[in-house]
Amino acid sequence: MLQKLREKTTSGWLAFVIVGLLIIPFAFFGVNNYFSAQVATWVAKIEVPAPWWQLGKDTREISQDEFRSRFEQYRQRMRQTLGDAYDPRQFDDITVKRQVLDALIEEQLLLIAAERNGVVVPDAVVAREIMNIPAFQVDGRFDQTQYRLLLQSQGMTISGFERQLREDLVRQLLPNQIARSAFVSDADLDAFIRLRDQRRDIDYLALPVPRDVDETVTDEQVQAWYAERTDRYRSPERVTLEYVEIDASNIAVPTTIDEQTLRDRYQEQRARFVEPEQRLASHILIQVPANADAATEQRARDRAADLARQAREGADFADLARTHSDDIGSRNDGGDLGWIEQGLLDADFERALYALEVGGVSEPVRSSDGWHVILLRDVREGEVREFAEVRDALERELLESERERAFSELGGRLLDQTYRDPTSLAPAAEALGLELKRTGPFGRDGGTGIAANPAVIEAAFSRDVLEERNTSGPIELGPNRIVVIRVAEHEPSEPLPLAQVRDRIEDEIRAERRAEAAREQAEALLARARAGEALDVLAAEVGAELRQVRDIDRVTGGLDRAIVDEAFRLPRPAEGEVSVGSVALGGDSYVLLAVSGVRDGDPTALDATFRGALKQQLARAQSAIEVQAYIDALRRQFPVSVAEERL
Structure with a gap:
């Protein structure tokens, strides 16, 4: 069958x-x-509808690896910024993670918008940006060797860096153009000044805590409070660390370099001491689509040739660029590309640029972006720095590199030893002749010495070091200074016995009662004030002093900030009336206040210079609002899905 x-x-x-x-x-x-x-590995994805002539849709994903890399960069940056105030626990908060993810989403949305609007960044603009980066300069001028070596030290290739830079520039172009379009009118400025410089008259009274609060606390109340809040009454979790430290400044290295070695190094790196010729250039780009037909190509070339002719006949090149160039990155600057040296641009572009005399205008030059017309504005001649001029600098570099080499070698040997036995530091310390040190006990808020370092605290309480009892990886304490740690002792957090915290609990119960009674009193008195009762009558009733403060502004000192903020938050009162409100100052402290007078600022009191500066400041604020509105619109246009569980 x-x-x-x-x-x-x-x-x-x-x-x-x-x-x-x-x-x-x-x-x-x-x-x-x-x-x-x-297995889905994205943390966010963006749905991009295909053009009308295509079926389906495109999906852009942000992977877990991309997010983790960016999140770690953010943590490192915040660690450097906050210093001792850095708390690694705050980065476990989903809100912080979403902030980082939202930044990645916005970057992708801006790239999508740029692509759909045909935004491109010419090679010349990328080159200008690279040459203007201070890290790639020596004595204020771009240095090709410095550029190459610095990228190599960061594990980056030139092509990879330039691709990333181009992407960054493309992403920034549309927001930058939107920001440039923001403006503030004189009427807007006057309205702002009237609000900013507004002054107000207020009456206020600090409310005393009600006298009839029950201060009696029973055993049953203490026990119930303790049972409901046991996690609040715990001993701090603490660790004691063993560690070994390597500090390059304590490593013995030679103090001088022999002359022949210095001369050999100079010859090896001679290209580094040659400052190449640089040319100051401007250009006009007539963009040509990648799939353009022959007729479109010819029209673009003819247009570029006509612009070159006009420039040679005396037309202002910068005006031509502002009017006709398709390079929105340099167009508003009259086509300015800054100082350029060979090796950064399209080969045909460079050949045309270096064939010009100062003031000369090229014939149309084709690149991957389209047709360029180039103006050479100035030339910086190249020069060679002789051995005697750079000898001392070479010696310092060699001595420092020797120290770094010794530091790197010793650090590598330490890591090898700890990888062989990740459960103990003693063998590594003994093999390398390093001192095995020990911290005192400390909690998640840190201690003294290396225990005050946020990176050490984070590593000490990490799963791998605390729970698995492995040695840490190298932790950077500063330039050429690392430490490797291991948890020697661990004191877990434990509930404190009721007898030990009884007094504290009784105080907290009484404080809560006082705060609740103060809140109820403030709400009742506010309702009566809004119904028309005068503050002086209410002040007399509760035994408080009514204070009058006149002519305060938004930055008035001597008053609690919360009182000033509430005074300017309340509505302008009608003629002969007051606006009343209350302020919670924390705990059982409340203030009742009334605004009795409002006087707007005077726009005519500011001189033209100050008005101009303030107008620019407001325009920058307005531009930030408009850019964010544009990004919000992109979020509505392109649906975004987020997988928070993968963050």
């Missing part, structure tokens, strides 16, 4: 039906889906 079925299914109409049924799912889902599980 099986043989008959086999024969029927390998020939004839039944075989065609079965094969057809199999083809359909394979065609839609692919063979791989039948043999491998698909």
Whole structure:
């Protein structure tokens, strides 16, 4: 029977039906889906509708690896910024993680918008940006060797860096153009001044705590409070560390370098001491689409040739660039590309630039972006720095590199030792002749010495070091200074006995009662004030002093900030009336206040210079609002899905 079925299914109409049924799912889902599980690794994805002439849609994903890399960069940056105030626990908060993810999403949205609007950044603009980066300069001038060596030290290639820079510039172009379009009118400025410089008259009274608060606390109340809040009454978790430290400043290295070695190094790196010729250039770009036909190509070239002719006949090149150039990165600057040296631009562009005399205008030059017209504005001649001029600098570099080499070698040996035995530091310390040191006990808020370092605290309480009891990786304490740690002792957090915290609990119960009674009193008195009762009557009733403060502004000192903020938050009162409100100052402290007078600032009191500076400041604030509105619009245009559970 099986043989008959086999024969029927390998020939004839039944075989065609079965094969057809199999083809359909394979065609839609692919063979791989039948043999491998698909595990989603994205933390966010953006749906981008395809152009009207295409079917389907494009999906841009932000992977877990991308997010983790950016999040770690953010943590390192905040660690450097906050110093001793850095708390690694705050980075476990989903709100912080979402802030980092939202920044990545916004970057992708801006790239999508730039692509759909045909935004490109020419090679010349990328080159200008690179040459203007201070880290790539020596004595204020771009240095090709410094550029290459610095990228190598960061594990980056030149092509990879330039690709990333180009992407950054593309992403920034549209927001920058939106920001430039923001403006503030004189009427807007006057309205702002009237609000900013507004002054107000207020009356206020600090409410005393009600006298009838029950201060009696029973054993049952203490026990119930303790049972509901046990996690509040715990001993701090603490660790004691063993550690070894390597500090390059304590490593013995030679103090001088022999003359021949210095001369050999100079010859090896001679290109580094040659400052190449640089040329100050401007350009006009006539962009050509990648798939342009011959007629479109010719029209673009003819247009570029006509602009070159106008420039040679005396037309202002900067005006031509502002009017006609398709390079929005340099157009507003009259096509300015800054100082350029060979090796950074398209080869044809460079050949044309270096063939010009100062003041000369090129024929149209084709690049991947389109047709360029180039103006050479100035030339800086190259020069060679002789050995005597750079000898001392070379010696310092060699001595420092020797110290770094010794530091790197010793650090590598330490890591090798700890990898062999990740559960102890003693063998590594003994093998390398390093002192095995020990901290005192400290908690998650840190201690003294290395225990005050946020990175050490974070590592000490990490799962790998605290729970698995492994040695840490190298922790950087400063330039060429590292430490490797291990938890020697661990004191877990434990509930404190009730007897030890009884007095504290009784105080907290009484404080809560006082705060609740003060809140109820403030709400009741505020309701009466809003109903028309005068503050002086209410002040007399509760035994408080009514204070009058006149002519305060938004930055008035001598008053609690919360009182000033509430005074300017309350609405302007009608003629002969007051606006009343209350302020919670924390705990059982409340203030009742009334605004009795409001006087707007005078726009005519500011001189033209100050008005101009303030107008620019407001325009910058307005530009930030408009850029964010543009990004919000992109979020609505392109649906974004987020997988918070993968963060």
